[in-house]
Amino acid sequence: MNKKEIAKTAMAPLSLVNAFLKKREDTILIYANLGFRDNAKALYDYLIENKYNESYHIICAINEYRDIEAVEENVEFISPSEGMRRFFTAKYVFYTFGQYPIKPAKDQVVVHMWHGMPLKRIGNLQKGHENAKHNYFTYMVATSDFFAEIMQRCFKCSPNQILKTVQPKCDCLKPQEYDKLSNCVLWLPTYRNTGGLDFDSGENVSDEKDTYGFASIFKTKEDWKKLDDHLQKIGYEFIIKLHPLEKVLPVTEEFKNIVFMSEADCGKNNLNIYEVYKTTKALISDYSSSYMDYMLLDRPVAFILSDYEKYKERRGFVVDNPTDYMPGPMLKSVDDLCGFLDDVAEGKDCYREKRHTMNDYLNHYEIGKDTGDLLKKVGIVK
Secondary structure: OOHHHHHHHHOOHHHHHHHHOOOEEEEEEEEEOOOOOHHHHHHHHHHHHOOHHHOOEEEEEEOOHHHOOOOOOOEEEEOHHHHHHHHOOEEEEEEOOOOOOOOOOOOOEEEEOOOOOOOEOOHHHOOOOOOOOOOOOOEEEEOOHHHHHHHHHHHOOOHHHEEEOOOHHHOOOOOOOHHHOOOEEEEOOOOOOOOOEOOOOOOEOOOOOOOOOOOOOOOOHHHHHHHHHHHHHHOOEEEEEOOOOOOOOOOOOOOOOEEEEOHHHHHHOOOOHHHHHHHOOEEEEOOOOHHHHHHHHOOOEEEOOOOHHHHHHHOOEOOOOHHHHOOOOEOOOHHHHHHHHHHHHHOOOOOHHHHHHHHHHHOOOOOOOOHHHHHHHHOOOO
16 A cells, blocks of 8 residues: 555545535535646636626635635635635535545535546556545546546446536637638647556656657657748648646757747746637647547547557556547658648648547537536536
């Protein structure tokens, strides 16, 4: 038993305490210990925009609580440690990253929204985590029947704990016409660690450095220059948005048409990556759940799987053949990438039909709905 499992066992009595404390029917607690973003921030924004704070007291337990001034009525920003104390009296609790190892009371609704539907192994499916305790929620969100079964296995929860509904962060993703978009393509490489995500701390544990998934495409500086020149030729820009846990930009050279963006850059410029999605004409992805969200926009997606065999062996996937669920070309060289960019620029979309099929299959409960569906299902009404 590792230290975290020992700590969870030591905190087990808190679940008994929670079972006997009265809950405040008008209190919503949102907890995220890896940045006030993703589903946590999107849920908060929806609640405020739709004036739920007129009927509910909204508490956000986040690491950046000192940096955010609560200007809205009935809203508080507090530390994650203070959030644990407030957990005991909150009727509704929402997690995105991390969670308190406390079982929900019978009169309490604890929803883990997670932060994307997984292709890579997470939770109890990760090697060495098979017997870890992760089920500290009333409901786990799943966006389709396909993912409902997967999330049950990942977190050893029962079918009645699966909440088939939307991810709040995807509310803004609706199909738009190409002529309203910028000539920009986005690449979102996943965080390539073999240690996996620690479910409770929200941090990744890496046992080796990685190449950001660029190795098979960019073998030399000349390869980067070749892409930059091609982008210049077709009048496109290429944005590489690194995973939030990546702290260092992988390439220091300056290019005219290739932009590297870190999570810190997004914060400084007050950019929501999902709003950035809306401005782009296509996405490059890999094992990240981001492409499933992007499919809601009905725009081309391509995949760069530079370390597929190694990743499959070391981290593993929740399905036997993950590429079957990837509706786009597999790019293996700079020439392949330039060819895909040419197709996007010319409006060619050879994978549209497969993408529609996959979108219906993987995002069934996302299509045509918003966060209001999630709130109604857990009993939150204005």
